[in-house]
Amino acid sequence: MKEIIIASTSTVHGSGYLEYLLPDLEAHFKLATEILFIPYARPSGISHEEYTEKTNIAFKKINKVVKGLHEFSNPKDAIKSAKGIFTGGGNTFVLLSQLYKNDLIPTLKNNVENGTPYLGTSAGSNICGLTIHTTNDMPIVYPPSFKALGLVPFNINPHYLDPDPSSTHMGETRETRIQEFHKFNTQPVIGLREGSFLKVTDNDIKLKGKLSARIFLHNKTPYEVEVNTSLNFLKQ
Amino acid sequence: MKEIIIASTSTVHGSGYLEYLLPDLEAHFKLATEILFIPYARPSGISHEEYTEKTNIAFKKINKVVKGLHEFSNPKDAIKSAKGIFTGGGNTFVLLSQLYKNDLIPTLKNNVENGTPYLGTSAGSNICGLTIHTTNDMPIVYPPSFKALGLVPFNINPHYLDPDPSSTHMGETRETRIQEFHKFNTQPVIGLREGSFLKVTDNDIKLKGKLSARIFLHNKTPYEVEVNTSLNFLKQ
Numbered sequence: 001m002k003e004i005i006i007a008s009t010s011t012v013h014g015s016g017y018l019e020y021l022l023p024d025l026e027a028h029f030k031l032a033t034e035i036l037f038i039p040y041a042r043p044s045g046i047s048h049e050e051y052t053e054k055t056n057i058a059f060k061k062i063n064k065v066v067k068g069l070h071e072f073s074n075p076k077d078a079i080k081s082a083k084g085i086f087t088g089g090g091n092t093f094v095l096l097s098q099l100y101k102n103d104l105i106p107t108l109k110n111n112v113e114n115g116t117p118y119l120g121t122s123a124g125s126n127i128c129g130l131t132i133h134t135t136n137d138m139p140i141v142y143p144p145s146f147k148a149l150g151l152v153p154f155n156i157n158p159h160y161l162d163p164d165p166s167s168t169h170m171g172e173t174r175e176t177r178i179q180e181f182h183k184f185n186t187q188p189v190i191g192l193r194e195g196s197f198l199k200v201t202d203n204d205i206k207l208k209g210k211l212s213a214r215i216f217l218h219n220k221t222p223y224e225v226e227v228n229t230s231l232n233f234l235k236q
Numbered sequence: 237m238k239e240i241i242i243a244s245t246s247t248v249h250g251s252g253y254l255e256y257l258l259p260d261l262e263a264h265f266k267l268a269t270e271i272l273f274i275p276y277a278r279p280s281g282i283s284h285e286e287y288t289e290k291t292n293i294a295f296k297k298i299n300k301v302v303k304g305l306h307e308f309s310n311p312k313d314a315i316k317s318a319k320g321i322f323t324g325g326g327n328t329f330v331l332l333s334q335l336y337k338n339d340l341i342p343t344l345k346n347n348v349e350n351g352t353p354y355l356g357t358s359a360g361s362n363i364c365g366l367t368i369h370t371t372n373d374m375p376i377v378y379p380p381s382f383k384a385l386g387l388v389p390f391n392i393n394p395h396y397l398d399p400d401p402s403s404t405h406m407g408e409t410r411e412t413r414i415q416e417f418h419k420f421n422t423q424p425v426i427g428l429r430e431g432s433f434l435k436v437t438d439n440d441i442k443l444k445g446k447l448s449a450r451i452f453l454h455n456k457t458p459y460e461v462e463v464n465t466s467l468n469f470l471k472q
Contacts, residue, residue, distance in 0.1 A: 013404035045419030138413040168249035177374040183281030
């Protein structure tokens with residue numbers, strides 16, 4: 001019985017860290033008094049300790065204690081015995097590299113697939129897809145592979161941004177980037193706008209939040225799906 | 237005697253492809269009637285043929301003929317005998333992967349270091365740095381390494397964008413991304429705004445164009461350098 005929340009962002013504009021998600025997280029993590037936090041993505045390069053403390057403060061509001069994965073001498077055992085797991089945002093390349101370095105990909109995947117409730121935001125959501133080929137992050141470290149957890153049978157593009165018709169900047173739009181991805185890869189991509197999230201309950205995947213999401217299929221025109229749409233049709 | 241132009245972009249807003257660079261390119265490529273074009277970065281996924289034809293049209297205005305590297309059965313020999321080389325923009329990961337696949341990194345580096353005039357724009361500029369760790373592109377393919385040509389002793393960030401204080405988007409600013417890079421790497425990074433370029437003449441590196449550029453040094457506050465500044469002090 002999978003129980004996964006895959007969120008575009010940890011923070012929506014004008015609101016505190018994780019604040020908009022707390023009502024859902026209370027239900028999602030109802031059986032966990034302690035949350036295992038994976039701080040590896042290190043946003044702005046902050047330390048594992050600082051990031052864990054920041055997350056602990058946010059989870060206190062729903063009466064959860066947060067422990068950082070870096071605090072355990074055996075991180076595999078920590079994942080196996082966790083009652084709830086949260087992987088925070090930051091740099092996806094740094095996060096995935098550290099997961100590979102500690103050989104945690106199979107353990108994390110198995111435990112989440114076998115029912116440990118999981119929350120990912122931003123980089124922590126990217127790794128829920130088949131690969132990190134559709135991250136927006138700068139490739140500041142070189143991971144041994146771009147293959148990710150594959151908890152859903154498609155790729156995620158978090159912080160999805162619509163093209164700005166008034167922009168004079170010549171860099172590629174997000175849509176152009178994802179279409180370039182599809183010249184070399186075939187799996188579907190979902191562009192999740194900030195405030196949107198996917199809720200995975202066993203094999204059912206639903207779009208939640210207030211905004212529509214954008215679906216990119218190989219050799220098809222991108223299109224929108226509305227909130228509460230089942231995304232079970234998205235398969236490689 | 238190195239002769240290299242490393243440009244932030246091929247195209248500035250409101251102007252045609254390569255148009256703003258043509259007066260400089262006429263001088264830069266004065267001894268070449270034919271330009272060898274490396275179309276590997278495939279912007280928007282266009283084919284090598286389409287990209288070469290687009291570039292040929294632009295270079296016709298300064299009476300140069302463009303040949304695509306993909307047209308040669310032996311690309312190493314094509315690089316060795318070229319009188320001028322241009323690597324166009326697109327996706328840096330796709331470009332670097334293809335250069336590695338055809339084992340062209342040492343040949344390209346040697347020939348440019350020994351005097352073949354070289355122009356890079358965007359992705360074609362990223363590969364002039366030590367690594368592609370500071371590209372803005374989406375990692376749509378997995379190259380065997382992020383190491384690049386190292387024609388200059390620092391990294392390039394093309395299409396450099398200043399933070400937008402009115403933005404409500406929670407994705408990282410460019411400055412934050414480069415500062416995250418410096419948590420894991422020590423080499424300098426130059427943020428080149430659109431319209432800016434570096435002119436390398438032997439061991440002298442100068443900022444050209446109309447805009448200042450932003451310098452990011454490990455453990456230092458970022459700062460601006462003005463046009464015509466010598467950047468020879470930027471060393472790993």
